[in-house]
Amino acid sequence: MTKFLSLNINLNINLMKKLFPTLLIVLVISTFNSIVSAQSTPMVLASFSTNNNYNAYFNFAVNNTHFIDNDEQGNFYVVFIDSIKQLTLMTRDNGNWYTQVVAVASVSETYKNPTIQWNQGKLHLSWFVLTSGNSTVKYAKGSPISAGNFNWTTSTFASLPIFAPKYLAMTVPDSTFSPHIGFTKAGDSFARMFVSTTESSISPLNSGSPDFDRSSDISIASDSNIVVVVWEEHWTVPIPESRLQFTISYDGGSTWLPIQNLLSTPPTSQVGDPSIVIADSVIYVAFHGDVAPSVSHIRVARKFPSMSQFELLDFGTLDMGVVGKGWLPNIDAQSNNPDKVVVSWERTDSAYFDKWEHRVAVAYICNANQPNPTLTLGPETTSPINDTS
Numbered sequence: 001m002t003k004f005l006s007l008n009i010n011l012n013i014n015l016m017k018k019l020f021p022t023l024l025i026v027l028v029i030s031t032f033n034s035i036v037s038a039q040s041t042p043m044v045l046a047s048f049s050t051n052n053n054y055n056a057y058f059n060f061a062v063n064n065t066h067f068i069d070n071d072e073q074g075n076f077y078v079v080f081i082d083s084i085k086q087l088t089l090m091t092r093d094n095g096n097w098y099t100q101v102v103a104v105a106s107v108s109e110t111y112k113n114p115t116i117q118w119n120q121g122k123l124h125l126s127w128f129v130l131t132s133g134n135s136t137v138k139y140a141k142g143s144p145i146s147a148g149n150f151n152w153t154t155s156t157f158a159s160l161p162i163f164a165p166k167y168l169a170m171t172v173p174d175s176t177f178s179p180h181i182g183f184t185k186a187g188d189s190f191a192r193m194f195v196s197t198t199e200s201s202i203s204p205l206n207s208g209s210p211d212f213d214r215s216s217d218i219s220i221a222s223d224s225n226i227v228v229v230v231w232e233e234h235w236t237v238p239i240p241e242s243r244l245q246f247t248i249s250y251d252g253g254s255t256w257l258p259i260q261n262l263l264s265t266p267p268t269s270q271v272g273d274p275s276i277v278i279a280d281s282v283i284y285v286a287f288h289g290d291v292a293p294s295v296s297h298i299r300v301a302r303k304f305p306s307m308s309q310f311e312l313l314d315f316g317t318l319d320m321g322v323v324g325k326g327w328l329p330n331i332d333a334q335s336n337n338p339d340k341v342v343v344s345w346e347r348t349d350s351a352y353f354d355k356w357e358h359r360v361a362v363a364y365i366c367n368a369n370q371p372n373p374t375l376t377l378g379p380e381t382t383s384p385i386n387d388t389s
Contacts, residue, residue, distance in 0.1 A: 041317065066330075071118045079116040079125055087111055087127060091148035098148020102140055108132060113168045123150060126157065126170045126181050135160045137168065137181055137194065157181055158194040166216075173222040173252040180227060180253055182218035191218040191231045195253050202229070207245045207259045211235040215245075216272075219285075223278035223335050225252045230262065230285055232272040242270045244287060246310075262287075263301065264309045275330045279338035281305050282369050286329035286343045297322045298329045298345045300365065313368065315375045323363040323375055333368070341365040347380050 068078045076092040085105035091098045102125060105111045114127040123142040129135060139157040142150030158181065165183040172179045180200070182193040190204035205215045217232040230246040244262035249255060262274070262285065270290040277284050283303040288296045299321035301310040312321030329345040347361035362378040 066115055066117065069116050069118045069123075077116055077118060077123060079114045081105075081111045081114060081127075085109070085111055087114055087125070089116075089123070089125075089142075089148075089150070093147040096147070100148060100150060102142070102150075102152055103127075103138070103154065105129070113165070115168050115170045117170060117172055119172045120174060124170065124172050124179060126168055126179065128160075128165050128168060128183075130165075135165070137165070137183070139179055139181065158199070160185075169218055169220050171220040171222040171227065173227050174224045178252070180220050180222070180229075182220050182229070184216045184218060188216035188234070189214050191215040193218060193220070193229065200253065202247060202256050202259070205229070205231045205233075205245070205259075207233055209233075209235060211237045217274065219274045219276045221276045221278050221283070222252075223281070226250055226278055226281065227253045228276055228278060228283055229256075230274040230276045232274065240270050242272050244271050244274055244285075246276075246285075248283075260309065262310050263312070273328055277332050277341070279333035279335055279341070282338040283310070284331055284333060284341050284368065285310060286323075286331040286345070288327050288329060288345070295325060296327055298324050298326055298343065298363075300331065300341070300343060302368065304369075313365070313373050314371070315373060317375075323365075324361050324377065326359075326361060338369045339367050341368040 067080060068076065070076050075094075078090040079102075080088055080090070082088045086101045087103040087105075089100045089102055091100070103111070108131055110130040112128040112130055114125060117124045121144070123144075125140045125142070127138055129138050136156050137158040137160065138154060140152045140154040142152045145151055157179070160183075166186060166188075167183060169182045170179055178196045180193060180195050182191060182203075184191050190206075193200040193203040193205065205218060206212055213234045213236050215231050215233045219230045221228050227249040228246065229248075230244060232242055233245045234242050245259055246262050247256045247259045249257070271287055274285055274287040276286075281304075284300060285302075286298060286300050288298055290296050297319065299312060299319075300323055301312045301321055303310045314320055315322075323343055324345065324347060326345045326347040329343055331341060331343045333341045341364075343363045343365065345361055347359040359380040361380045364376045364378065366374045366376070
């Protein structure tokens with residue numbers, strides 16, 4: 001099931017780029033290179049240090065709905081909807097911040113859930129435009145002109161039922177330069193995916209099981225011409241009612257392998273909210289799994305090209321693949337550095353809707369493509385105790 005967390009916080013950009021896994025911070029990650037053996041308990045980093053702050057309102061969601069990305073030169077790009085309904089791009093280039101308004105909502109429109117990706121020298125944005133009639137998914141491709149300034153080509157990517165979408169996920173394969181954009185319809189009824197302004201051949205996502213009831217929470221990732229799609233599928237059988245399914249394309253999304261379970265031995269508890277990334281043909285996925293009515297663990301699994309399904313990472317700890325407790329995981333890695341992975345999630349010891357404090361946790365995984373990966377936990381963020389939203 002999809003869940004959203006809205007926070008009004010003083011968001012520290014240097015901290016944010018470490019906490020949120022759209023970025024790998026090489027300076028921090030490189031300090032883990034000497035760690036090679038399995039562990040009984042994870043290492044814990046003491047603190048992050050930073051100086052720059054930016055006040056903003058963000059909607060945090062799941063399933064690779066990224067609002068921040070970076071390029072090969074280390075420049076950062078953040079996209080958000082400001083208080084006067086402008087789709088705004090914020091760029092950090094050579095130590096300076098720039099802003100550019102990409103689009104402005106009309107009086108009758110509402111912009112929602114922008115997502116961003118840098119690929120092959122261009123920025124790619126997508127967002128919902130909600131109206132009183134049919135709503136749409138918009139897509140914009142930006143070509144750099146100068147620092148923080150882009151020339152944008154905008155198009156309508158898909159038409160939707162009114163207020164149908166719950167969030168937006170996007171990836172742009174190198175081979176086709178055509179975005180794959182996915183979302184879940186209201187009520188978690190179906191996960192849908194559009195490609196080149198038409199609906200994908202595998203959409204709405206459905207494993208074809210006779211027990212199928214509905215699908216939700218689509219996560220999409222690509223690396224060169226490989227595209228992977230993972231989603232949460234709800235079945236009519238009670239144990240478990242929710243499972244994770246996936247499929248892969250090796251030709252940029254033109255054809256797809258048969259849909260199958262994420263793990264060869266599916267867990268007996270509820271699982272969901274997958275987030276996926278590809279790094280040099282190794283595929284990593286993070287997801288939450290209920291271990292009690294009010295407790296959820298965040299787990300990480302991987303798939304090598306020779307494997308047909310995913311396997312949980314073995315950190316040498318009691319529970320396979322577990323990096324922490326909570327919900328809403330996101331995962332990322334550098335495409336040319338598959339042994340280092342970052343995961344972030346909303347940290348809580350209790351049920352999602354019962355917690356009194358919003359915390360964002362981060363885990364760094366080294367030797368992720370080796371038999372004995374190493375887990376290191378970063379410090380958690382906090383919000384005021386009186387924030388009970």
